[in-house]
Amino acid sequence: xxxxxxxxxxxxxxxxxxxxxxxxxxxxxxxxxxxxxxxxxxxxxxxxxxxxxxxxxxxxxxxxxxxxxxxxxxxxxxxxxxxxxxxxxxxxxxxxxxxxxxxxxxxxxxxxxxxxxxxxxxxxxxxxxxxxxxxxxxxxxxxxxxxxxxxxxxxxxxxxxxxxxxxxxxxxxxxxxxxxxxxxxxxxxxxxxxxxxxxxxxxxxxxxxxxxxxxxxxxxxxxxxxxxxxxxxxxxxxxxxxxxxxxxxxxxxxxxxxxxxxxxxxxxxxxxxxxx
Amino acid sequence: xxxxxxxxxxxxxxxxxxxxxxxxxxxxxxxxxxxxxxxxxxxxxxxxxxxxxxxxxxxxxxxxxxxxxxxxxxxxxxxxxxxxxxxxxxxxxxxxxxxxxxxxxxxxxxxxxxxxxxxxxxxxxxxxxxxxxxxxxxxxxxxxxxxxxxxxxxxxxxxxxxxxxxxxxxxxxxxxxxxxxxxxxxxxxxxxxxxxxxxxxxxxxxxxxxxxxxxxxxxxxxxxxxxxxxxxxxxxxxxxxxxxxxxxxxxxxxxxxxxxxxxxxxxxxxxxxxxxxxxxxxxxxxxxxxxxxxxxxxxx
Numbered sequence: 048x049x050x051x052x053x054x055x056x057x058x059x060x061x062x063x064x065x066x067x068x069x070x071x072x073x074x075x076x077x078x079x080x081x082x083x084x085x086x087x088x089x090x091x092x093x094x095x096x097x098x099x100x101x102x103x104x105x106x107x108x109x110x111x112x113x114x115x116x117x118x119x120x121x122x123x124x125x126x127x128x129x130x131x132x133x134x135x136x137x138x139x140x141x142x143x144x145x146x147x148x149x150x151x152x153x154x155x156x157x158x159x160x161x162x163x164x165x166x167x168x169x170x171x172x173x174x175x176x177x178x179x180x181x182x183x184x185x186x187x188x189x190x191x192x193x194x195x196x197x198x199x200x201x202x203x204x205x206x207x208x209x210x211x212x213x214x215x216x217x218x219x220x221x222x223x224x225x226x227x228x229x230x231x232x233x234x235x236x237x238x239x240x241x242x243x244x245x246x247x248x249x250x251x252x253x254x255x256x257x258x259x260x261x262x263x264x265x266x267x268x269x270x271x272x273x274x275x276x277x278x279x280x281x282x283x284x285x286x287x288x289x290x291x292x293x294x295x296x297x298x299x300x301x302x303x304x305x306x307x308x309x310x311x312x313x314x315x316x317x318x319x320x321x322x323x
Numbered sequence: 324x325x326x327x328x329x330x331x332x333x334x335x336x337x338x339x340x341x342x343x344x345x346x347x348x349x350x351x352x353x354x355x356x357x358x359x360x361x362x363x364x365x366x367x368x369x370x371x372x373x374x375x376x377x378x379x380x381x382x383x384x385x386x387x388x389x390x391x392x393x394x395x396x397x398x399x400x401x402x403x404x405x406x407x408x409x410x411x412x413x414x415x416x417x418x419x420x421x422x423x424x425x426x427x428x429x430x431x432x433x434x435x436x437x438x439x440x441x442x443x444x445x446x447x448x449x450x451x452x453x454x455x456x457x458x459x460x461x462x463x464x465x466x467x468x469x470x471x472x473x474x475x476x477x478x479x480x481x482x483x484x485x486x487x488x489x490x491x492x493x494x495x496x497x498x499x500x501x502x503x504x505x506x507x508x509x510x511x512x513x514x515x516x517x518x519x520x521x522x523x524x525x526x527x528x529x530x531x532x533x534x535x536x537x538x539x540x541x542x543x544x545x546x547x548x549x550x551x552x553x554x555x556x557x558x559x560x561x562x563x564x565x566x567x568x569x570x571x572x573x574x575x576x577x578x579x580x581x582x583x584x585x586x587x588x589x590x591x592x593x594x595x596x597x598x599x600x601x602x603x604x605x606x607x608x609x610x611x612x613x614x615x616x617x618x619x620x621x622x623x
Contacts, residue, residue, distance in 0.1 A: 054530070057530070058444060061436060061439065061440050061444070062440055062444055062446060064436065065433075065436060065437050065440045065441075065452070066452070068433055068437070069437070069452060069455050069456070071474070072494075072497060072498060072501065073455050073458050073459065073498070073501070074455060075474055076470040076471055076473050076474040076475075077458065077462075077470050079470075079473035079474055079480070080466075080469055080470050080473050083473060118379075122376060122379055122380075125372050125375075125376050126376050126380075128369075128372075129369060129372060129373050129376065132363065132369075133363050133364065133365050133369055133373075134363045134364065135364075135365055135373065139613075141377075141380075142613075143609050143610065143612075143613045144380075144384075144385075144609075145380070146609055146612075147384065147388075147605065147606070147609055148384060150552075150555045150556075150559065150605035150608055150609060151388070151559065151601070151602065151605050152558070152559030152560070152561060152578075152579045152582070152598070152601050152605075153464075153559070153561055153562065153579075154559075154561045154579040154580075154582045154583050154586075154598070155388075155391060155559070155579075155582065155598040155601055155602060156387075157586070158391060158582060158586055158591070158594050158595065158598055159387030159388050159390055159391045159598075160387050161586070161591075162387060162390035162391060162394050162591065162595070163386055163387045163390045164387075168591070170386070170390060171386075191383060194383060195383055195384060195387075198383070198384070227366075227368060252461045255463065256461075256462065256463025256464065256465075256466070257463075258463060258464050258465045258561070258562035258565075259464070259561035259562050259579065259583070262583070263583070263586055276463050276464075276465045276466075276562070279463075279465050279466065279469070280465055280565055280566065283469065283566055284566075294469070295469070298463075298465070298466045298469050301462075301463045301466050302462055302463075302466050302470075305458070305461040305462050305463065305466075306454075306458065306461065308461055309454055309457050309458065309461045310454065312457075313453060313454055313457075
């Protein structure tokens with residue numbers, strides 16, 4: 048289609064509006080945080096990150112995120128297979144319900160878990176505590192809160208792939224005598240691996256950054272239940288240069304992980320929709 | 324294909340609490356109907372898998388969310404109403420919904436524009452913008468707050484200081500909801516046949532008429548579902564506001580912050596009452612999205 052000069056002006060105007068909008072909303076603020084983190088050079092940042100509280104917070108965050116992702120991957124693949132490959136009463140309701148955690152406020156998630164698992168007042172908490180486990184104000188609660196908020200991410204990536212690949216190959220494998228497990232390992236898993244990997248990276252990014260839900264269930268005690276995001280909040284609100292640098296350094300590391308995850312995701316899926 | 328052995332016709336109801344579904348096992352052999360089994364009915368193994376998955380889903384999501392509703396109604400209707408109608412809570416809900424509506428309106432315009440530019444325009448650095456769009460989704464919310472503070476806070480190079488004002492709430496919502504409409508509209512726009520637009524143009528339709536009558540109707544479901552997600556995300560936002568908005572009652576305190584302070588003050592029933600409102604809105608959005616996607620699937 049031939050482009051008139053009016054169209055060209057329109058195209059340039061839209062392009063500038065979009066770039067300007069993104070520049071003021073995302074690009075400039077993110078760049079400023081990076082600049083602020085390294086305003087005093089590299090040494091203060093490294094020193095800040097070497098504090099035991101910071102190391103502990105990142106270790107706790109990593110391990111909680113790891114377990115949440117493991118749980119969500121197993122659960123997500125299972126639920127996706129059930130939703131796509133089987134029919135059962137309530138399937139449509141379940142299909143809609145698995146998206147619920149993405150729409151629930153993290154604060155509500157935290158409150159909900161406390162109401163059920165708190166050792167003091169929770170529905171199940173007392174029994175669990177008598178059995179020798181503590182959920183709330185302990186790592187299991189942090190893992191549950193993290194798993195809750197990132198629960199749909201694997202499912203949302205795997206379900207469309209499973210729907211698209213169809214059942215022909217799986218049926219062929221089964222009719223040639225492969226067991227259900229063999230069929231899954233040799234046919235289904237390789238077919239969904241990119242979608243699955245994408246979902247896992249997405250869950251990991253979301254898990255590492257969870258804040259509101261974890262704040263309620265963990266209590267945020269330094270060196271015990273304080274995750275990296277909680278550390279950023281605490282240090283930012285305290286006075287002093289060291290605290291401020293620590294907050295920025297920890298935030299920078301979290302942002303760096305998020306951006307790396309994003310780049311992995313974008314390169315896993317070059318040109319959206321190309322696979323179609 | 325091989326017919327699956329031991330197929331179950333009836334799976335126990337899915338909604339009741341945890342554990343109920345796990346008993347569904349292989350007991351149903353005698354229930355077999357004479358007609359051929361559908362290939363998609365549950366096998367004993369998949370039935371067991373469904374049971375385990377539902378148990379976990381109930382323990383993690385359904386029972387805790389139900390507990391919120393039960394706790395909210397613990398004191399009866401009057402207590403519920405009292406918790407919600409306290410001036411401070413009302414102010415928080417009003418601010419949250421008002422700013423979320425405003426942000427969603429901005430997103431409908433800007434999100435569609437951004438998706439349009441990303442699909443139809445070609446320029447150096449477009450790939451970078453693709454990554455930039457997703458940054459708000461990937462960035463931890465507490466970091467998002469810090470990020471916005473650096474440009475719109477006390478030491479802003481722009482010379483503005485919107486920290487601790489309602490503008491901060493608007494900015495935080497705008498930041499965290501950026502990807503939703505872009506990402507729902509973009510794939511639809513990619514699929515859209517450019518020939519149809521060209522046909523409309525060749526029949527004498529102006530650029531604007533083509534957009535209004537040809538493009539917009541096909542984008543409408545995607546825009547609607549993106550808008551619903553964006554609204555939902557905005558009203559539930561917490562992390563990015565903690566450092567940015569100052570959480571001042573009657574001024575910058577949003578619903579999530581109100582819930583948090585109730586939890587910290589051990590007023591669980593009050594917290595649950597406000598949380599129940601957010602939950603109901605989330606449910607409505609989920610159901611709306613399900614209806615929209617079904618409608619789209621029907622016309623596709």
